[in-house]
Amino acid sequence: MTQDLIILGAPGAGKGTLAVDLCPALGIKHISTGDLLREVIASGSPLGQEIDGYVKSGALVPDDLIGRMIKDTLAADACRQGILLDGFPRTIPQAELLEKILADLGRPISAVFYLSVELDRVIRRLVNRVSCQQCGRPYHLINLPPRQAGICDVCGGVLRQREDDKEETIRKRFATFLEKTQPLIDFYQNKNLLVEVQASDDPQVALNFVLKYLAR
Ligand SMILES: [Zn+2]
Numbered sequence: 001m002t003q004d005l006i007i008l009g010a011p012g013a014g015k016g017t018l019a020v021d022l023c024p025a026l027g028i029k030h031i032s033t034g035d036l037l038r039e040v041i042a043s044g045s046p047l048g049q050e051i052d053g054y055v056k057s058g059a060l061v062p063d064d065l066i067g068r069m070i071k072d073t074l075a076a077d078a079c080r081q082g083i084l085l086d087g088f089p090r091t092i093p094q095a096e097l098l099e100k101i102l103a104d105l106g107r108p109i110s111a112v113f114y115l116s117v118e119l120d121r122v123i124r125r126l127v128n129r130v131s132c133q134q135c136g137r138p139y140h141l142i143n144l145p146p147r148q149a150g151i152c153d154v155c156g157g158v159l160r161q162r163e164d165d166k167e168e169t170i171r172k173r174f175a176t177f178l179e180k181t182q183p184l185i186d187f188y189q190n191k192n193l194l195v196e197v198q199a200s201d202d203p204q205v206a207l208n209f210v211l212k213y214l215a216r
Contacts, residue, residue, distance in 0.1 A: 003028055003082035003214065004074075004107050006089075008184065009115030009199070010177040012122035012170065017203045018115060019084055022210055028082035031073060033066065040069050047072070067097045074105060082110070090180065095187055112188040113210055117199035119174050126165045132157040 003026055009015035023030040040048040041055065047068055054061045066088060073079060089095040102108055128141040134157025139146050147153050163169060188194040195213055197206050 002080070002107050003110045004102060005082065005084045005110055006112040006188075007084055007086050007115065008112065008181060010117055010122060010181075011164075011173050012126045013115040013117040013199050014125075014203060014206065015086060015115055018113075018197075018206050018210070019086055021203060021207045023084055025207070025211060026082065026084075026214070028084055029076075029078045031070070031079075031083045031085050033070075033085070033087035036069060036073060037061065037066075063094050063097055066094070067101055070098070071101050071105070074101075074107070089184065092183055092187055095184060109193055111195050111214070112193045113195050113197050114185060114188075115197050115199050115206065119171065121199065121201075122174060123167055123170055126170050127161075127167055129165050130159040130161050133160050134158070 005028070007015055007019060009018075019030045019032075022028075037051060037055070041052045042048070047065065051061050051065055051069070054065070070085070070088065074083065085098075089098050099109070128143075129138065130141065131138045132152035132155060135152060135155045137152055137154055138144075139152075139159060146159060150159050151157070152159060164173070185194060195210075197209055200206055
């Protein structure tokens with residue numbers, strides 16, 4: 001049976017980790033629309049060139065182009081068993097477009113997993129992330145600290161926090177996410193597709209919850 005899934009979650013909720021564990025377990029393909037856009041552009045296909053034009057000019061890529069990109073991807077062999085869509089939809093019109101694409105293919109959405117997390121947990125997780133300015137190696141001050149404070153184990157470079165991981169920025173991004181995503185959450189709740197997954201410090205907990213839900 002095909003499993004076409006969507007994942008929603010605030011930045012820092014652990015969406016990436018869940019996706020990486022879940023997809024091989026189900027034999028489905030993780031489709032991050034950000035990565036997909038980069039791949040399509042790199043392929044140089046007519047669609048890729050058209051999308052590149054928007055990206056280069058700094059304009060938003062129109063929904064119908066993203067829709068075409070997703071439709072093409074769904075036809076690929078790697079997506080035969082299903083997909084986990086990450087980063088799309090972000091708006092109601094996009095959700096409606098996706099519904100139409102999947103209905104045309106006879107592949108209705110199986111479930112929409114909403115990884116919910118408290119702001120405090122996100123701050124704890126992200127505020128301790130640093131990376132080497134020189135080689136880019138990531139560290140976590142609590143879970144994966146460098147041997148010497150502030151210095152990269154590998155190259156001796158200086159460790160810095162990303163602007164995105166500063167507490168003030170995290171608070172703002174979190175609030176923006178909730179505001180923008182609430183309509184989508186309501187949309188899928190009304191269709192009985194929404195499944196809330198509590199984020200936890202142990203990624204295995206969320207993974208087991210989702211697998212159990214899908215096996216029900
Ligand atoms: Zn380094």
